[in-house]
Amino acid sequence: MRISCSHCRKKFTITEDQICDYTSEIIFSCPKCETDISVDLKTLTQAVNASIQDLPSGDTLKKIILDSVRTLPPMPQVAIKARKIISDPDSGFSELASVIETDPGITTQVLKIANSAYYGLVSEVSTIQRASVIMGTKTLLEVLTLACSSTLLGNNLRGYELDTGDLWMHSLSTAYCSKIIAKKCRPELAEDAFTAGLIHDSGKLILDPYVVERKKSFTQLLKDEKISFLDAEKEILGFDHGEIASEVCMKWQIPENISQAIKYHHNPGESSEKDLTYIIHLSDAIAMMSGIGIGYDGMLYEIDEHVFELLGISSSDINSIMHEVVTSVESITG
Numbered sequence: 623m624r625i626s627c628s629h630c631r632k633k634f635t636i637t638e639d640q641i642c643d644y645t646s647e648i649i650f651s652c653p654k655c656e657t658d659i660s661v662d663l664k665t666l667t668q669a670v671n672a673s674i675q676d677l678p679s680g681d682t683l684k685k686i687i688l689d690s691v692r693t694l695p696p697m698p699q700v701a702i703k704a705r706k707i708i709s710d711p712d713s714g715f716s717e718l719a720s721v722i723e724t725d726p727g728i729t730t731q732v733l734k735i736a737n738s739a740y741y742g743l744v745s746e747v748s749t750i751q752r753a754s755v756i757m758g759t760k761t762l763l764e765v766l767t768l769a770c771s772s773t774l775l776g777n778n779l780r781g782y783e784l785d786t787g788d789l790w791m792h793s794l795s796t797a798y799c800s801k802i803i804a805k806k807c808r809p810e811l812a813e814d815a816f817t818a819g820l821i822h823d824s825g826k827l828i829l830d831p832y833v834v835e836r837k838k839s840f841t842q843l844l845k846d847e848k849i850s851f852l853d854a855e856k857e858i859l860g861f862d863h864g865e866i867a868s869e870v871c872m873k874w875q876i877p878e879n880i881s882q883a884i885k886y887h888h889n890p891g892e893s894s895e896k897d898l899t900y901i902i903h904l905s906d907a908i909a910m911m912s913g914i915g916i917g918y919d920g921m922l923y924e925i926d927e928h929v930f931e932l933l934g935i936s937s938s939d940i941n942s943i944m945h946e947v948v949t950s951v952e953s954i955t956g
Contacts, residue, residue, distance in 0.1 A: 629657040677836060680860030687828060688869060700725045701770045702875050708759050718759055719750040722766060731769035732762075740953035741765070764816055768794070768954070771820050774827070781833025781840075782826050782851070789827065791951065793820050795914045798950040799905035802943055807933045808897050815901050818883040821871070822902050825863030825884075828870055832859060850924070852888055864888055890926050897932075904929045912944050914951065 626633045632654040649660050678686060703721045707713045723729050729750060736753045737746050741761070747753040754762045775790040782789075800819030804812040833840060836858055843854050855862040868885030872878075879895045883902045886893035893899035907925045930936060935943075 627652040627655060627657060627659055630655040679858065683832065683859060684861060684866065684869075687832070687866060688873075700728050701766055704763060704766055708763055715751060715754040715759070718762065719754055722750045727773070728766070728769050731772060732765050735765050735768050735954065736762075738954050740950055760813060764813070767817055767820060768797075775821075775824065777827065779826055779830040781830040781837060784826070789823060791914045791955070792909055793823055794951050794954065795909035795912060795947050796820070796822055796902070796905045799908050799943060799947045800901050802946055802950075803901050803905055803933065803935060806939075807935065808901065811898050811901065814877070814880055814883075814898060815905075817876075818880045818887075818898060818902050819905050821867070821876070821880075822884050822887050822906060823863065823867070824870070825865070825867030828866055829855070829859065829863050862888065888924075891928065900926070900929050900932050904933065904935065908940060908944055908947065911940070912948055914948075 630652060632652060649658055651657070652659055677683075700722055704718060707718050707721060722732060732750060733747065733753065735741075736757065737743060741757065743756060747756060750762075753765070757765070771793065772790055775793050776787055777789070778784065778786040779789060797816050797819035800815035801812050804815035808815075833855075839858050840851075840854050843849070843857060844851065847854075849857075852862050864885050864887055868881045871881040871884060876884075879898055882893050882895040883898040886899050887902040887906055890896060890899040890903040903926060907923055910923050
């Protein structure tokens with residue numbers, strides 16, 4: 623909320639955090655002229671509520687977000703180009719290495735992850751060319767996806783109450799869990815499951831500033847209705863983080879089956895890519911159970927009743943999968 627000093631006309635911003643300890647009136651000194659400023663909280667609250675009601679939602683808000691997609695953190699071009707090279711049967715290690723090495727920052731991250739305990743290389747690799755020969759192109763693409771996503775998903779998200787690195791850790795957990803489950807029940811989906819698991823919550827990155835803008839509405843709705851954060855997104859914004867992520871993923875040139883899994887990972891029964899979506903859904907839930915980077919919307923997570931039957935996974939498998947996930951994440955980040 624913008625406040626203006628009646629004496630010197632200096633304008634400055636007062637945040638919700640600054641007024642939360644007051645009940646009726648705020649009195650403070652103007653930072654410029656030191657004149658006392660008095661703000662009636664009732665009037666301030668009415669003004670805030672009015673401004674929130676004027677904020678766009680639904681298709682209007684979605685159009686605003688998609689029109690401004692060029693201002694969103696992009697999926698690094700190197701990842702998109704690398705995926706195209708790997709899908710070309712005539713391409714080789716040198717072409718893949720040349721593409722990755724065009725981005726020095728990504729190259730550094732790729733080598734760091736490739737040399738982590740998880741991949742268990744006998745000797746350290748110091749070039750992308752060497753890494754591609756030893757690991758193979760499919761494993762190198764997995765490492766590249768990790769390297770790109772660590773930058774993309776590493777930010778603090780105030781709207782979702784996720785500290786710096788929380789979203790990345792949760793995404794990493796979901797990715798490895800997705801890969802583990804896919805190998806057990808749908809081996810042909812293991813690579814796509816890993817990628818989808820890694821970016822399944824990228825919609826939170828996109829929606830966070832809009833959630834922050836409407837934080838008062840979210841807080842009140844969650845308190846009064848006892849609903850999930852996902853349902854609050856739909857109620858206040860008109861859509862959820864999976865839906866917006868799916869549409870942005872198309873602009874990032876992410877394959878359709880992965881975009882579908884991301885869109886419906888909270889409601890897998892609605893997806894046309896049911897196997898992949900159910901894998902991401904269960905993996906997301908297991909990552910939540912492990913307590914890694916859950917944030918506000920880790921509460922009231924609902925698991926689809928058909929997931930165990932469809933994937934052929936029993937509830938008794940969960941503990942062993944969870945242990946394997948935690949071990950995998952620790953070996954990458956430790």
